[in-house]
Amino acid sequence: MSMFFTIAVIVLVFLIIFQIAKASEYVAVLKGEERGRRQQNKVNGFLMIGFLVLGLVGVYVCNEMFYHKTLLAHESASVQGEKVDSMLWVTLIVTGVVFIITQIILFWFSYRYQESDNRKAFYFPHNNTMELVWTVVPAIALTVLVVIGLRNWFTFTSEAPKEAMKVEVTGKQFGWIFRYAGKDKEFGKKYFRNIDEAASNSLGQIWDDPKNFDDVVVTQTMYIVKNKPVELIINSRDVIHDVGLSHFRLKMDAVPGTPTTLWFTPKFTTKEMKEKTGNPNFQYEISCDQMCGNGHYSMKGVIEVVTQLEYDAWFAKQKPNYFAAFPDKDPANAQPAAPAAGADTTAAKAVAAAAH
Amino acid sequence: MSNEAVLHGSHVDTSHHADAHHGDHHDHHHHQSFISKYVFSQDHKMIAKQFLITGMVWAVVGGLMSVIFRIQLGYPEASYHWLTDILGDINKNWVTKEGRITADAYYAMVTTHGTVLVFFVLTAGLSGTFANFLIPLQIGARDMASPFMNMLSYWFFFAASVVMMSSIFVESGPFSGGWTAYPPLSALGDASPGSKTGMDMWLIAMALFVVSSLLGGLNYIATVLNMRTKGMSMTRLPLTIWALFFTAVLGVLSFPVLFSGFILLIFDRNFGTSFYLSDIFLSSTNTALPNEGGSAILYQHLFWFLGHPEVYIILLPAMGMVSEILSTNARKPIFGYMAMIGSLFAIVILAFLVWAHHMFVTGLNPFLGSIFVLLTLLIAVPSAIKVFNWLTTLWRGNIRFTPAMLFAIGFVSLFISGGLTGIWLGNSALDIHLHDTYFVIAHFHIVMGVASMFGMFAGIYHWYPKMYGRYLNNTLSYIHFWLTMIGAYLIFWPMHYEGLAGMPRRYYDYSIWESFKQFAELNRFISTVAMIVFAVQILFLINFFYSIWKGRKVTSQNPWGSTTLEWTTPINPGHGNWPGEIPEVYRWAYDYGKDGHEFIPQTQPVGENESHH
Numbered sequence: 010m011s012m013f014f015t016i017a018v019i020v021l022v023f024l025i026i027f028q029i030a031k032a033s034e035y036v037a038v039l040k041g042e043e044r045g046r047r048q049q050n051k052v053n054g055f056l057m058i059g060f061l062v063l064g065l066v067g068v069y070v071c072n073e074m075f076y077h078k079t080l081l082a083h084e085s086a087s088v089q090g091e092k093v094d095s096m097l098w099v100t101l102i103v104t105g106v107v108f109i110i111t112q113i114i115l116f117w118f119s120y121r122y123q124e125s126d127n128r129k130a131f132y133f134p135h136n137n138t139m140e141l142v143w144t145v146v147p148a149i150a151l152t153v154l155v156v157i158g159l160r161n162w163f164t165f166t167s168e169a170p171k172e173a174m175k176v177e178v179t180g181k182q183f184g185w186i187f188r189y190a191g192k193d194k195e196f197g198k199k200y201f202r203n204i205d206e207a208a209s210n211s212l213g214q215i216w217d218d219p220k221n222f223d224d225v226v227v228t229q230t231m232y233i234v235k236n237k238p239v240e241l242i243i244n245s246r247d248v249i250h251d252v253g254l255s256h257f258r259l260k261m262d263a264v265p266g267t268p269t270t271l272w273f274t275p276k277f278t279t280k281e282m283k284e285k286t287g288n289p290n291f292q293y294e295i296s297c298d299q300m301c302g303n304g305h306y307s308m309k310g311v312i313e314v315v316t317q318l319e320y321d322a323w324f325a326k327q328k329p330n331y332f333a334a335f336p337d338k339d340p341a342n343a344q345p346a347a348p349a350a351g352a353d354t355t356a357a358k359a360v361a362a363a364a365h
Numbered sequence: 366m367s368n369e370a371v372l373h374g375s376h377v378d379t380s381h382h383a384d385a386h387h388g389d390h391h392d393h394h395h396h397q398s399f400i401s402k403y404v405f406s407q408d409h410k411m412i413a414k415q416f417l418i419t420g421m422v423w424a425v426v427g428g429l430m431s432v433i434f435r436i437q438l439g440y441p442e443a444s445y446h447w448l449t450d451i452l453g454d455i456n457k458n459w460v461t462k463e464g465r466i467t468a469d470a471y472y473a474m475v476t477t478h479g480t481v482l483v484f485f486v487l488t489a490g491l492s493g494t495f496a497n498f499l500i501p502l503q504i505g506a507r508d509m510a511s512p513f514m515n516m517l518s519y520w521f522f523f524a525a526s527v528v529m530m531s532s533i534f535v536e537s538g539p540f541s542g543g544w545t546a547y548p549p550l551s552a553l554g555d556a557s558p559g560s561k562t563g564m565d566m567w568l569i570a571m572a573l574f575v576v577s578s579l580l581g582g583l584n585y586i587a588t589v590l591n592m593r594t595k596g597m598s599m600t601r602l603p604l605t606i607w608a609l610f611f612t613a614v615l616g617v618l619s620f621p622v623l624f625s626g627f628i629l630l631i632f633d634r635n636f637g638t639s640f641y642l643s644d645i646f647l648s649s650t651n652t653a654l655p656n657e658g659g660s661a662i663l664y665q666h667l668f669w670f671l672g673h674p675e676v677y678i679i680l681l682p683a684m685g686m687v688s689e690i691l692s693t694n695a696r697k698p699i700f701g702y703m704a705m706i707g708s709l710f711a712i713v714i715l716a717f718l719v720w721a722h723h724m725f726v727t728g729l730n731p732f733l734g735s736i737f738v739l740l741t742l743l744i745a746v747p748s749a750i751k752v753f754n755w756l757t758t759l760w761r762g763n764i765r766f767t768p769a770m771l772f773a774i775g776f777v778s779l780f781i782s783g784g785l786t787g788i789w790l791g792n793s794a795l796d797i798h799l800h801d802t803y804f805v806i807a808h809f810h811i812v813m814g815v816a817s818m819f820g821m822f823a824g825i826y827h828w829y830p831k832m833y834g835r836y837l838n839n840t841l842s843y844i845h846f847w848l849t850m851i852g853a854y855l856i857f858w859p860m861h862y863e864g865l866a867g868m869p870r871r872y873y874d875y876s877i878w879e880s881f882k883q884f885a886e887l888n889r890f891i892s893t894v895a896m897i898v899f900a901v902q903i904l905f906l907i908n909f910f911y912s913i914w915k916g917r918k919v920t921s922q923n924p925w926g927s928t929t930l931e932w933t934t935p936i937n938p939g940h941g942n943w944p945g946e947i948p949e950v951y952r953w954a955y956d957y958g959k960d961g962h963e964f965i966p967q968t969q970p971v972g973e974n975e976s977h978h
Contacts, residue, residue: 012447023904030840030908034917037839046765049839053766056847057774064854075862078883093798100795104785111752111781118759119774122695123766130696130958131761139757140704140750147749151742154792159735161794166731182556182648201644202653213646213653243728246646248550249661251726251801255867255880258798262727264661265549266643269728294880298801298869300543302550302557303468306872 047124054123061116065109080255083286086293086314088274090258092161099157103150165259169240169272176231177242178295179212180250180263183304185295186211189225191329196242197221204246209333212246216334226330230311231295233275234320240272250308253298256282260298275314282314397940405520407512408940412519413498414832417825419519419526420490421906426530427481430474432899437466439892441874456538458558468873472541473559475871477533479544480567482814484574485529487679489522491821492616495682496585496609498828502931503603505594505948507941510587514580521577525570532566540567543871545672548641548664552633553654555647564634568627575620575627582620585613594930596950600706601967603929603954604699607706608685611713612678619674619717626667633659640664662727669720676813677716681709683820684751684780687773689954690827691755693927694770695762696963698955701754708747708754715744725793726800734793741791748784752777763958767925768842769827775850776819782854783812786861801871804864807857815853822846825909830924834937835916841908845901852898856891863887928966929954 037045076082085091122128177188177196190196197220203213211228214221233239243252245263252271253260261271283291295310315323332339406412433452436445444464452470453460459470497515501508509515532539541559542550546567554561589610593602602610629640633656641664642656692699699705721729721737755777764770786808789795799805822845829837868881875881875888923932930950934942948968956965960976 019900023900023907026844026904027841027907030838030844033840034838038917049843050764050766053771053843054764057766060847060850067854068858071859071862075859075887079862079865080867081865090798093795096792096794097789097798100789100792104788108781108785111756112778114756115759115774115777115781118756118762119764119766122759122762123764125763128761128763129961130763132698132958132960133700133757133761134698134955135701135704140701140754143753144746144750148746151745151788154788155739155742158738158792158794162735162738162792162797163731165794165797166734181646201646204646204653206648206651246644247648248553248556248645249547253801253867253869255798255802260726260797260800264728265645266657267660267662267728288879290879292879294878296867296869296878296880300472300547300550300871303472303541303873305472306468306874307877309877 050124054120057116057123058120061113061120064112064116080258084276085256085258086275086277086282087254087257087259088276089165090256090273092164093258096157096161100154103154169270170238173238173240173272174234175240175242176233177212177244178231178252178263178310179244179246180252180297180301180308181211181246182248182302183297183308184228185231185252185308185310186246187227187231187310188212188330189227189324189327190220191223191225193220193223195220197224201246209330212330214330214334216331222331223329224331225324225327226333227327230313232313232315232320232323234317235275235278235281235314237317238272238274240270243269243271248301249299250297250301251299253296254293254312255296256293262299275312278314278316279312405516407508407516409497409501409509409512409515410832410938410940410942412515413494415519416489416493416497416522419523420486420494421909423481423485423490423526424902425906427478427486428899428902430478432896433466434471434474434478435892435895437471437873438875439889441465441876455534456536458538469538469541469558471873472543472557472871473533473539473563476541476543476559477529477539480540480571481529483544483675483679484571485522485526487814487817487821488578488616488675489574491679491817491824492585492609492612492682493519493522493581494821495605495686495824495828496581496613498832499605499931500585500588500609501592502831502934502938502942503606503929503954504589504592504597505930505943505950506588506592507943507947509584510592511584514584518577518581518584521573521580525573525577528566528573529570532563532570535562535566537561537563539563545665545668546630547668548630548633548661549645552630552641553645553647555650568631568634572624572627575624578616578620582613582616585609586617589613594947594950597930597967600703601950601953603685604688604702604705604709605682605685607709608681608688611709612681615674615678615681615713615716619671619678622667623671626664626671629667630664662724662729665724665727666720669723670717672723673720674716676809677712679813679817680820681712683776683817683823684709686820686824686827687776688755688758689929690769690773690823691758691777692955692957693827693925694765694767694773695759696765696926696957697758697762698957698959699754700757700760701750702953702955704750705754708750711747712744715740715747719744719791722791722793722796725796738791738793742788744791745784745788748780752781752784767826768837768839768846769823771843771846771850772819772823772826775846776816776823778850779811779816779819779853782858783808783810783816787812798867799864801869802864803860803868803870806870807860807864810860811853811857815857819849822849822905827925828931829909829912830919830936831931831934831938833913833916834919835912836919836924837912837916838908841904845905845908848901849898852894852901855894856898859887859891923966926964928956928964930967933966933968 085094175190179186197218198215199213200215201213243261243263245265250263251260257273259273261269283289293312297305297308336342446464449460449464459467461467537558539559540563542557550556551560551564632638633641639656639659641661642659645654688699719737719741722741725734790799790808863884919936933948950967951970952967954967959965
């Protein structure tokens with residue numbers, strides 16, 4: 010019922026506007042076309058300046074309303090992101106100044122030079138000096154922006170520092186899988202045809218490779234350490250995804266068959282961010298930023314930034330995925346004889362046993 | 366009229382011929398059947414109107430889809446049974462039991478909206494309409510170089526439209542992986558329902574579209590180069606023609622590359638090749654695919670090699686028409702005519718050298734990325750030249766605010782706003798933060814979507830009297846302009862802020878995201894404005910179609926006091942455009958306000974005492 014009502018109202022409004030428009034056309038013809046045209050010209054000239062003024066006020070109001078909802082209201086959560094922010098401000102100032110000046114000129118000229126009997130249009134087909142100036146000045150401004158941008162770009166895309174911790178991130182429809190290399194600090198080999206969810210091998214780890222024995226695989230939440238560079242090795246299992254890290258101001262695609270990398274240094278723990286943002290529910294979210302299917306919008310991961318101590322405590326509780334795939338090799342399930350000498354050596358022994 | 370007559374018409378020494386042709390032509394015109402006049406017409410003016418009206422149909426479809434998916438974004442909790450009843454009839458997977466739009470429907474509409482607006486409305490509807498309509502009229506030719514090819518160009522577009530429209534109604538839904546159609550998502554039916562039959566039809570429609578675009582483009586180039594009337598040297602051409610000419614060159618050189626990308630995709634989809642596919646395990650079927658060794662990124666290179674020039678294919682015709690309309694209605698020559706051509710040329714060259722700026726975050730070699738940053742930001746220089754030249758054209762003019770002029774001024778405003786954010790996104794170190802967020806949506810909708818749409822409106826308002834011999838209703842036109850202008854900024858300006866919060870594009874629902882859910886209210890506002898702006902466009906359509914039959918009749922041959930050749934034709938020109946001889950041209954197209962004259966048409970010989978510029 011409300012639908013019919015809405016449509017009826019819309020049709021009615023259309024009809025009224027249409028009739029007014031028709032009537033005003035007749036009035037204009039009656040008054041004489043030239044006079045009507047001049048009147049319309051004045052009205053539009055006035056609207057031009059009105060639009061300029063209200064528009065600039067609107068830009069200010071919009072900023073007041075939404076600035077605090079953007080990431081700019083809080084400092085970047087990564088060292089790299091600080092550079093993004095500072096560059097963003099420089100770019101904003103340069104483009105902002107140009108925006109305001111050119112828009113004012115555009116609408117002011119439109120208003121100021123509206124048709125009048127007292128003025129003849131000025132025949133001014135070209136002027137080489139002026140054209141040279143507005144070729145060279147933007148070129149210089151852009152050169153500055155390019156230099157700043159490329160310096161940052163090469164920093165972001167440089168090799169990760171040697172001490173960086175490595176996490177392998179794999180996107181799939183519609184979730185994230187994280188792998189840690191374990192004590193040996195090296196990831197075991199994997200092959201996509203070995204993927205078998207039922208056998209707890211969501212990444213296709215090759216169990217013949219001993220480097221896989223201590224690799225820890227987790228989903229949903231990734232733990233990283235404050236102030237310690239972290240290098241993400243990014244893969245996809247099916248279609249293209251994208252690891253979107255808005256709080257760290259970075260992102261990188263996950264491409265099936267072609268691993269990509271991204272490194273950054275987190276500055277604040279999740280706990281600290283909760284205080285800084287005043288939001289007790291704050292989370293570092295990984296958003297998928299590349300259209301990946303009908304669940305794209307729900308492909309969420311979480312990053313927990315913690316201190317080294319907390320990280321060590323968390324990692325100690327994680328079991329290598331190898332034990333999930335082969336529960337009988339897990340010392341926890343094994344016969345009581347197994348000495349508690351640390352997960353990795355136990356695993357190595359278990360492998361040695363398995364090899365026979 | 367025979368093709369030969371068309372070709373002869375462009376030569377000067379045909380006065381004897383042209384006279385004979387005059388009578389002949391008019392008889393011919395009256396004996397045309399309905400089919401040959403309105404359907405399989407070879408008259409460039411009729412073909413232009415066919416492109417325009419087909420484009421309008423697509424604009425309504427694409428626009429309506431945006432309104433529907435904006436309802437989902439703005440009012441995710443509400444249920445609209447009347448709406449979902451309709452959608453449910455189209456596809457049963459498009460509505461939930463609670464009367465809400467599903468993610469499948471959302472993505473299908475986002476994708477179709479993008480595809481049809483970019484290709485069917487702003488490519489075919491814009492350059493298809495105005496290249497066809499204006500090139501022969503403004504260069505002084507009786508028709509296109511090949512009217513038959515021109516007709517085929519429209520009918521291939523029509524066929525593409527039929528296939529694309531049908532794809533909306535297939536059981537598995539239309540393609541829903543985004544208009545860029547990146548594989549593997551677009552290659553694997555098991556990864557997305559839209560990548561089944563819907564994607565096959567999408568590819569067929571796009572292939573037909575490419576054929577249409579090439580047939581049209583080759584024709585435009587041949588016509589501009591070969592069929593200019595006597596005295597119409599290249600440097601006397603109106604800027605519209607330069608822009609349409611460059612647009613055609615861009616299309617002819619880049620659409621084949623897109624086509625090759627599609628061919629490989631068709632092979633991957635249907636014939637078991639691995640151009641784009643490697644290392645894929647699908648959760649939906651729990652199987653690993655046999656493909657190995659392909660590169661998903663290869664497609665993106667092929668796609669964006671067209672995809673980037675495509676945005677200039679959309680924008681250049683608008684720039685050309687805006688230059689022409691600003692100059693005519695400011696009663697002043699366009700400032701820096703040669704610089705305008707030079708900057709168009711620079712944009713064309715650079716358009717081919719910047720495609721990878723869409724791929725900064727694909728794991729592209731950083732050094733390669735840096736080259737693309739440099740070349741991308743270089744485009745801002747010719748763009749800046751154009752803006753300053755437009756502003757100077759207004760300076761000390763005597764401006765008449767015709768509806769076309771308003772849209773032209775609106776175009777400049779939008780082009781500035783959207784162009785400047787391009788400087789943000791073209792810089793890879795910022796793009797790594799802003800890529801695929803609402804900042805990008807705001808940027809390209811303002812600079813390419815709405816701005817080009819404004820160019821198109823400007824063109825329609827300006828040349829409507831030539832198309833139909835009647836005027837549009839002025840009051841409705843002014844309402845249309847101001848509401849659209851205000852609405853466009855209200856919709857897209859706040860989206861920059863969403864982008865600066867990192868809010869990703871192409872999300873069906875933000876409520877689970879702690880980082881992005883603060884914009885629910887803003888989204889509601891944007892959606893509401895979008896609905897109003899859409900309704901205003903309906904008002905324009907009513908004005909358009911009503912005025913074809915009932916509009917005020919044009920009584921003077923040259924209603925805008927314009928210098929160009931199309932206004933030397935009769936008010937309702939027949940096929941062949943000029944009943945007599947094609948006029949000769951003696952000067953450039955922008956002698957407004959020269960030596961105290963209000964304007965001097967191109968057909969007026971240069972006087973002895975006339976000053977030189």
